[in-house]
Amino acid sequence: MSNSAVKNIDSGSNKPALPQHFKGIVAIPPDGKTYNIERWAPLVARRAAYVIYPTSAEDISAAILFARSQNLPIAIAGGRHDCGGASSVEGGVVIDMRNMNAVRVDKENKVGYLQGGITIHPAVQELYKYGLTTTLGMCGSVGVVGFVVGGGLGFRIGEYGLGCDKVVSATMVLANGDIVNVDEKENSDLLWGIKGGGSNFGVIAELGMKLHEPWPEVCTIEYIYTPEQLPALVDELSAWLQVQTPAEFLYLMLRLGPQDGKPYLILGGMSTFGAEDGKRLWGRFLRIGPVMSKTAQIPYNAYSAQLDAFIATPGNKIACGAHFNNFDYETVKKACDMMVAVTLKAPMSVIIWEFYYYDLVPTVPMEATAFPQRTKDKTALVALIGFADVWLLEARRNMDAIQAVVSSSSTGSARTSIGYLNYADILGSENETDANARRAYESNYPRLQELKRKYDPEMVFNKWFCIRLA
Incomplete structure (x- = not known):
C-alpha cells in the first residue's frame, strides 16, 4: 500500500494505516465496547492485536493485506460460536464480520444473497419477509456462513437437502486480497470447495443460496x-x-x-x-x-x-x-x-x-x-x-x-x-492437525489440497480443519 493511499483510523494512535476507501472500524485494546473478543465459549477468547469490522468486500481485502504486511495471523469471526477457537487469534487480526449482515433477494429466481456476518435467526426473519426460506440451522445465533461451509445440517434437510447444497454463488476475498465471484461459471472449483470445505480458501463476503417457500x-x-x-x-x-x-x-x-x-x-x-x-x-x-x-x-x-x-x-x-x-x-x-x-x-x-x-x-x-x-x-x-x-x-x-x-x-x-x-x-x-483434517474430509482431501495450493499456498487461513499442502 502506498503512503498516498492510506489513512489512519485514529490519528495519534497505533491503529493501522488502511486504504482511503476503507469504511469499516478498527479496534485495538483497550477500546471498550468496540474492541470485542468475547466468544460463546469463553475459554477460546484470545487477545487479538486488532479487531477489524469490515463493511464490504473491499474492507475485507484491506484487512487481509494489512495483516499480511505485518506478518500477523488472521482469524475470521462470524457467529463466534465455535468452541475450538477458530474465530480467535492471539496477537493477530480478527476480521469480525458482524457489521456485514444484510440480505437481498432475487425473488424471481428464488436466490437469497446473505452477507458474511449474518446469523441464522436474522436471516430467517429477512427471508421470510419475501415468503422464502432455505436450509438453515436450529441455533439462531450461529453464523450462516460458518454453518454452510461446515456442511449445513438443518431441520429442512429432509425436504431440501443440506445447507451447503443450497449454495449457488459467493463473493470471496482471497489470501492475496483479490475479490472474486464464485459460481458454476467463474471459479467453479471454489464453489465446490466452500460447499463443506470450511474457511480454507478465503473470506466469504456474500453467499448466494437457493430459496424455497416456507411452511406457514x-x-x-x-x-x-x-x-x-x-x-x-x-x-x-x-x-x-x-x-x-x-x-x-x-x-x-x-x-x-x-x-x-x-x-x-x-x-x-x-x-x-x-x-x-x-x-x-x-x-x-x-x-x-x-x-x-x-x-x-x-x-x-x-x-x-x-x-x-x-x-x-x-x-x-x-x-x-x-x-x-x-x-x-x-x-x-x-x-x-x-x-x-x-x-x-x-x-x-x-x-x-x-x-x-x-x-x-x-x-x-x-x-x-x-x-x-x-x-x-x-x-x-x-x-x-x-x-x-x-x-x-x-x-x-x-x-x-x-x-x-x-x-x-x-x-x-x-x-x-x-x-x-x-x-x-x-x-x-x-486437534488442528493434518491427521484430523484428513479424517474429516476423507477421500475429498487430495482435491482440497489442490485448491489450497492454488488459492492459499501460504496457509493464511488455517484456523479450522486447515488443509495442508501435499
Whole structure:
C-alpha cells in the first residue's frame, strides 16, 4: 500500500494505516465496547492485536493485506460460536464480520444473497419477509456462513437437502486480497470447495443460496421425562424412526433441570403438523407420560429462536459431535450415566441425539461437494458446559469418552467418524492437525489440497480443519 493511499483510523494512535476507501472500524485494546473478543465459549477468547469490522468486500481485502504486511495471523469471526477457537487469534487480526449482515433477494429466481456476518435467526426473519426460506440451522445465533461451509445440517434437510447444497454463488476475498465471484461459471472449483470445505480458501463476503417457500407455521413440542422413562423413550423413538416423514425433526436431550438439579430427558422437535395433529401423530410420546408436555403452533420465522434459552447458558463450553446408526437402550443409558457424573463438575452439560430425516443427503455424491459425510448416519452433540477453567483437560477427557460411547454400538463410518464437522472438537493447536483434517474430509482431501495450493499456498487461513499442502 502506498503512503498516498492510506489513512489512519485514529490519528495519534497505533491503529493501522488502511486504504482511503476503507469504511469499516478498527479496534485495538483497550477500546471498550468496540474492541470485542468475547466468544460463546469463553475459554477460546484470545487477545487479538486488532479487531477489524469490515463493511464490504473491499474492507475485507484491506484487512487481509494489512495483516499480511505485518506478518500477523488472521482469524475470521462470524457467529463466534465455535468452541475450538477458530474465530480467535492471539496477537493477530480478527476480521469480525458482524457489521456485514444484510440480505437481498432475487425473488424471481428464488436466490437469497446473505452477507458474511449474518446469523441464522436474522436471516430467517429477512427471508421470510419475501415468503422464502432455505436450509438453515436450529441455533439462531450461529453464523450462516460458518454453518454452510461446515456442511449445513438443518431441520429442512429432509425436504431440501443440506445447507451447503443450497449454495449457488459467493463473493470471496482471497489470501492475496483479490475479490472474486464464485459460481458454476467463474471459479467453479471454489464453489465446490466452500460447499463443506470450511474457511480454507478465503473470506466469504456474500453467499448466494437457493430459496424455497416456507411452511406457514410450525408445530413444536417439548416433552420432559425422568431417567426411569428412558427405556420407553428409546423404544418409541426407534419405532417412530421407521415411519418418520421428511418434514419431521426430533431430538432427545439429557440435561439437569434448572430448578432442582436433577437429570431429565427432553424430547423436542418440530414439523408441519398443526398442534392437534402433532399431539395425535406424536401421541406415542405423550402416552409414555411425560412429567411436563408442551405442544405449540408458532410462525415459521420463530423456529430459529426456540433454543435461545439453552444457547444463552453462561460458562465455559467445549463440544464435539458423534455419528450413530444404532440407537439402543444400553448405549444411550451408558452415555447418559456418564454425563450425569460429569455434571458434578460441569452442571449445564448436555447430550443431544438429533433425528433429522437424512434420505436426501446421500443422493448427492460424496465427490460432488467438499462435504464428505453423505450417509444416513445420525448426529449427536456432546457439550460440557459450566466447568471451572482448571478442569478443562479433564473435561475434554470426559467428553471424548462420552463421544466414544455414543457411537460404540454403531457400525461402519458412524463408529469411526470424527462427528458432524460443525460439531467437531478442534481446540486450538491440539486437534488442528493434518491427521484430523484428513479424517474429516476423507477421500475429498487430495482435491482440497489442490485448491489450497492454488488459492492459499501460504496457509493464511488455517484456523479450522486447515488443509495442508501435499
